[in-house]
Amino acid sequence: MCLSIPARVDKIEDNIAICTVGKSSYNTSLELIPNENVQVGDYVLIHTGFAIQKLDTEEANNILSTFEEFKELNEEMDREEQKHNTRII
Amino acid sequence: MKYIDEYRNKDIVAYFANQIKNISTKPIRLMEVCGGHTMSIQKFGLPFLLPDTVELVSGPGCPVCVTSREYIDRAVAYSRVEDVIITTYGDLIRVPGSSSTLEKEKASGADIRIVYSILDAMLIAKENKNNRVVFLGIGFETTAPSSAAGILKASTAALNNFFVYSAHKVMPPAMETLIDEGIQIDGYVGPGHVSTITGKGIYENIPAKFNMGVVISGFEPVDLMQSIFMLVKQFETNDPKVEIQYSRVVKPEGNVVAQQMLEEIFEFRDDWWRGLGILKNSGLQIRSKYEKYDAEKMVSVEVEETIEPKGCICGLILRGEKKPKDCGLFGKICTPSDPVGACMVSSEGSCHAYYLYNR
Ligand code: SF4
Numbered sequence: 001m002c003l004s005i006p007a008r009v010d011k012i013e014d015n016i017a018i019c020t021v022g023k024s025s026y027n028t029s030l031e032l033i034p035n036e037n038v039q040v041g042d043y044v045l046i047h048t049g050f051a052i053q054k055l056d057t058e059e060a061n062n063i064l065s066t067f068e069e070f071k072e073l074n075e076e077m078d079r080e081e082q083k084h085n086t087r088i089i
Numbered sequence: 090m091k092y093i094d095e096y097r098n099k100d101i102v103a104y105f106a107n108q109i110k111n112i113s114t115k116p117i118r119l120m121e122v123c124g125g126h127t128m129s130i131q132k133f134g135l136p137f138l139l140p141d142t143v144e145l146v147s148g149p150g151c152p153v154c155v156t157s158r159e160y161i162d163r164a165v166a167y168s169r170v171e172d173v174i175i176t177t178y179g180d181l182i183r184v185p186g187s188s189s190t191l192e193k194e195k196a197s198g199a200d201i202r203i204v205y206s207i208l209d210a211m212l213i214a215k216e217n218k219n220n221r222v223v224f225l226g227i228g229f230e231t232t233a234p235s236s237a238a239g240i241l242k243a244s245t246a247a248l249n250n251f252f253v254y255s256a257h258k259v260m261p262p263a264m265e266t267l268i269d270e271g272i273q274i275d276g277y278v279g280p281g282h283v284s285t286i287t288g289k290g291i292y293e294n295i296p297a298k299f300n301m302g303v304v305i306s307g308f309e310p311v312d313l314m315q316s317i318f319m320l321v322k323q324f325e326t327n328d329p330k331v332e333i334q335y336s337r338v339v340k341p342e343g344n345v346v347a348q349q350m351l352e353e354i355f356e357f358r359d360d361w362w363r364g365l366g367i368l369k370n371s372g373l374q375i376r377s378k379y380e381k382y383d384a385e386k387m388v389s390v391e392v393e394e395t396i397e398p399k400g401c402i403c404g405l406i407l408r409g410e411k412k413p414k415d416c417g418l419f420g421k422i423c424t425p426s427d428p429v430g431a432c433m434v435s436s437e438g439s440c441h442a443y444y445l446y447n448r
Binding site (some may be wrong): 004029032033034035045047048049050052053055056057067 | 178202205206207208209228231232234235238282285335336338339340344346347350
């Protein structure tokens with residue numbers, strides 16, 4: 001119950017966003033984020049039927065892009081895992 | 090954009106594991122306040138990636154777990170009233186009360202319906218005008234705004250057969266009380282979704298007063314590892330502060346609209362927490378202006394006397410003093426299919442998370 005999930009907004013009708021998470025779709029009230037100007041294609045965090053925040057795509061990409069350089073390491077670990085047939089992480 | 094996949098990226102997790110190893114020189118004990126964190130930490134086996142110097146303990150941030158038996162007993166009592174329909178989040182239904190659970194009451198005929206949102210509960214009220222519909226409002230600052238929004242809507246729509254039974258709680262008093270009472274920790278992994286609503290201001294007291302840091306964290310392995318890294322770094326450089334790791338969601342000021350809605354509907358009251366007892370101004374009760382929607386005021390019932398379960402140390406676990414494995418009932422008498430205490434029922438409860446991932 002306390003979990004919140006990020007979901008993509010597919011459609012907006014009145015103050016309700018229709019969002020997809022995996023294969024399910026949810027009706028999500030936008031009344032707790034009236035000033036966020038949510039558009040189709042945005043990601044929102046859903047909690048008990050309400051969007052409680054719009055996700056900041058730029059921020060999300062920022063932290064991840066820092067780690068591009070570790071791609072190689074990742075591939076190496078994949079090879080290690082395959083070689084030993086065990087999960088490292 | 091694949092949020093989830095990338096935040097589970099193993100090279101980033103490994104990178105932080107390494108960084109933590111590199112900078113950690115002295116023992117540090119960190120508490121993850123939020124039950125969602127506990128679940129993630131156990132599920133992804135993060136403790137095994139950390140050096141011996143870093144210990145994680147879980148805290149009181151599972152709303153179902155800290156809710157009193159008295160609350161369940163009263164909810165059970167409501168469910169036995171002829172014209173009452175109980176609407177509740179699924180987590181609560183199996184939590185043992187003194188002599189029954191909502192699940193048992195449902196099996197013996199009570200009208201108890203699991204809803205995903207308070208909006209669904211209100212729909213049930215609209216469709217069943219001859220019944221009184223009681224919604225069980227539990228949860229912290231993350232969940233309370235949806236209850237507030239619901240009550241506001243009910244009042245605009247003059248929905249007169251809809252009532253909220255509030256056990257909503259706020260996090261900061263619990264976090265401060267734990268330290269006040271001498272629980273040995275060196276920093277908090279701060280609750281990400283509570284902070285989405287509140288912002289970081291509610292924790293500013295903690296570094297100043299207790300000389301320890303708070304890092305507001307997301308829920309994926311990368312988030313948690315980075316947050317732990319940030320806390321270890323603060324600790325090693327003796328620079329405790331409130332930081333936001335989960336910046337893709339949490340704004341420093343939080344969700345102001347939701348805060349205003351909380352303020353409009355609720356006021357603070359002293360409230361009881363499992364493991365912590367009564368904490369000043371830690372609970373949210375419905376203001377008298379909206380008492381028409383307050384189940385405690387409007388739906389009267391007789392409630393049986395509360396009896397606590399023998400042998401359950403859920404309270405000590407919520408204080409970070411014991412781990413689930415220290416409980417004699419863990420995994421033997423108490424299991425997710427036959428839980429003794431609330432910590433085993435909720436998927437965010439420590440006992441449940443340990444049972445699934447770290448037995
Ligand atoms: S294992 Fe069960 S009985 Fe033991 S502390 Fe956890 S919930 Fe309570």
